[in-house]
Amino acid sequence: MTDYNFAYLDEQTKRMIRRAILKGLAIPGYQVPFASREMPMPYGWGTGGVQVSAAVLTPDDTFKVIDQGADDTTNAVSIRRFFEKTAGVAVTEATVDASVIQTRHRIPEQDLRSDQILVYQVPIPEPLRFLEPSEVETRKMHSLEEYGLMHVKLYEDISQHGAIATAYAYPVKVEGRYVMDPSPIPKFDNPKLNMAGIQLFGAGREQRIYAVPPYTDVVSLDFDDYPFEASKADHACDLCGAEDSYLDELIVDDAGGRMFMCSDTDYCAGRRKAGCIGAQGVPYQEDVA
Amino acid sequence: MQTTTLMGGFVNAPLDSARAFRQIMTAVAQPGIINDAVGATPPAPLSVAAGVVLLTLCDPDTPVFLTAEFDTDDVRAWITFHTGAPLVDAAKASFAVGSWGDLPITDFAIGTSEYPDRSATLIVEVASLNPEGAELRGPGIKGKATLSLPETAAFQQNTALFPLGLDFVFTCQNRLAALPRTTKVNAIKVS
Numbered sequence: 001m002t003d004y005n006f007a008y009l010d011e012q013t014k015r016m017i018r019r020a021i022l023k024g025l026a027i028p029g030y031q032v033p034f035a036s037r038e039m040p041m042p043y044g045w046g047t048g049g050v051q052v053s054a055a056v057l058t059p060d061d062t063f064k065v066i067d068q069g070a071d072d073t074t075n076a077v078s079i080r081r082f083f084e085k086t087a088g089v090a091v092t093e094a095t096v097d098a099s100v101i102q103t104r105h106r107i108p109e110q111d112l113r114s115d116q117i118l119v120y121q122v123p124i125p126e127p128l129r130f131l132e133p134s135e136v137e138t139r140k141m142h143s144l145e146e147y148g149l150m151h152v153k154l155y156e157d158i159s160q161h162g163a164i165a166t167a168y169a170y171p172v173k174v175e176g177r178y179v180m181d182p183s184p185i186p187k188f189d190n191p192k193l194n195m196a197g198i199q200l201f202g203a204g205r206e207q208r209i210y211a212v213p214p215y216t217d218v219v220s221l222d223f224d225d226y227p228f229e230a231s232k233a234d235h236a237c238d239l240c241g242a243e244d245s246y247l248d249e250l251i252v253d254d255a256g257g258r259m260f261m262c263s264d265t266d267y268c269a270g271r272r273k274a275g276c277i278g279a280q281g282v283p284y285q286e287d288v289a
Numbered sequence: 290m291q292t293t294t295l296m297g298g299f300v301n302a303p304l305d306s307a308r309a310f311r312q313i314m315t316a317v318a319q320p321g322i323i324n325d326a327v328g329a330t331p332p333a334p335l336s337v338a339a340g341v342v343l344l345t346l347c348d349p350d351t352p353v354f355l356t357a358e359f360d361t362d363d364v365r366a367w368i369t370f371h372t373g374a375p376l377v378d379a380a381k382a383s384f385a386v387g388s389w390g391d392l393p394i395t396d397f398a399i400g401t402s403e404y405p406d407r408s409a410t411l412i413v414e415v416a417s418l419n420p421e422g423a424e425l426r427g428p429g430i431k432g433k434a435t436l437s438l439p440e441t442a443a444f445q446q447n448t449a450l451f452p453l454g455l456d457f458v459f460t461c462q463n464r465l466a467a468l469p470r471t472t473k474v475n476a477i478k479v480s
């Protein structure tokens with residue numbers, strides 16, 4: 001006997017979350033309310049994503065957790081260990097080997113397959129929240145497809161900055177119906193929301209679950225004269241030389257020297273293993289244990 | 290209480306239901322695919338797959354409607370014992386079990402414009418389930434898929450209600466497929 005339930009949550013809670021996931025998949029982009037449970041970690045640690053993972057995982061899964069693209073942050077390591085212990089899953093850092101990936105703020109660079117599931121940790125699920133604080137009102141706006149305010153906000157960006165300044169959590173329209181917050185991923189990742197994998201979004205504090213099935217039409221909101229652009233730093237990765245990946249910028253010394261590197265650490269390592277070297281990179285060597 | 294009532298549940302509920310849910314979820318996420326559903330042995334006329342779906346998703350919070358064919362003492366007792374789900378009229382049901390022609394599809398909850406999720410899921414017992422027949426398009430489907438459906442008109446009408454509507458799980462022996470409200474259905478003309 002173990003001291004905890006499989007995947008931590010009790011069966012009735014998992015059933016409730018599972019039903020919400022199915023409704024989310026049936027109504028892509030619509031935020032399904034659910035009764036969030038206390039998890040043995042603070043809200044900022046992605047308790048919504050953790051609850052969705054708990055409802056989805058089986059002991060046959062191989063689980064990966066990324067935090068801003070990295071597998072080795074405290075947050076990612078804790079969540080990975082949590083499910084290793086409570087659900088008996090295998091764990092991996094390799095995107096291609098994972099059957100379920102929980103993520104905070106990134107979509108892996110490697111295209112996902114139809115047998116992979118991506119679980120997002122979501123802080124604020126309501127894309128209209130910063131325009132309208134009332135839940136009653138935003139629910140009404142979604143029901144009436146009243147998304148004019150969102151376009152006004154984006155257009156104000158253009159008139160003030162000459163471009164849409166929103167760089168993260170850039171709103172999308174799902175299957176021509178619901179406007180959805182893709183969680184605070186960089187807008188560089190938005191085109192990847194059209195994928196073969198199953199995407200599930202969990203917001204713990206706000207008690208919402210939503211979903212995007214595979215091959216679902218996800219469009220970033222834009223204007224004919226200001227089309228959406230999936231921008232990134234105009235640079236190549238200094239470690240692996242990738243020009244197609246999302247980059248983090250690091251100040252590396254007191255003289256203000258900087259370095260760009262792939263935010264997706266597995267992608268970068270994979271390229272370096274394959275022999276790719278960036279401007280400040282060195283040939284890849286396996287970590288000495 | 291008959292012995293059949295006590296039997297036929299999941300042997301290891303947490304693991305069996307986790308595996309069963311994956312089969313149900315991937316079927317809903319990819320309409321047209323047919324998945325195995327095993328681990329339950331419900332009383333006839335319930336199929337194994339219908340039993341698995343009930344055990345995985347139903348509990349005291351989800352009222353269940355049974356058509357006359359399935360509304361037997363054995364089935365009622367089994368559902369009540371293993372899930373605790375109340376058995377109710379179609380209008381109040383979160384889930385329903387029946388053969389296609391018997392389900393009163395206009396009586397079920399289709400959700401509200403503000404809460405389209407407050408809608409029923411129908412478990413439709415079918416005599417055969419094959420990847421051929423009606424043509425399916427929509428979310429979860431790369432291009433198109435095909436699935437044997439009992440008819441097409443009712444599903445077209447249901448899709449027209451989107452974002453409201455019913456969601457369907459088709460069960461046949463130990464296999465299942467799903468048709469969420471997003472799937473656009475077209476009959477393939479036989480030449």
Ligand SMILES: [Zn+2]
Nearest residue numbers: 237240262268
């Ligand atoms: Zn790199």
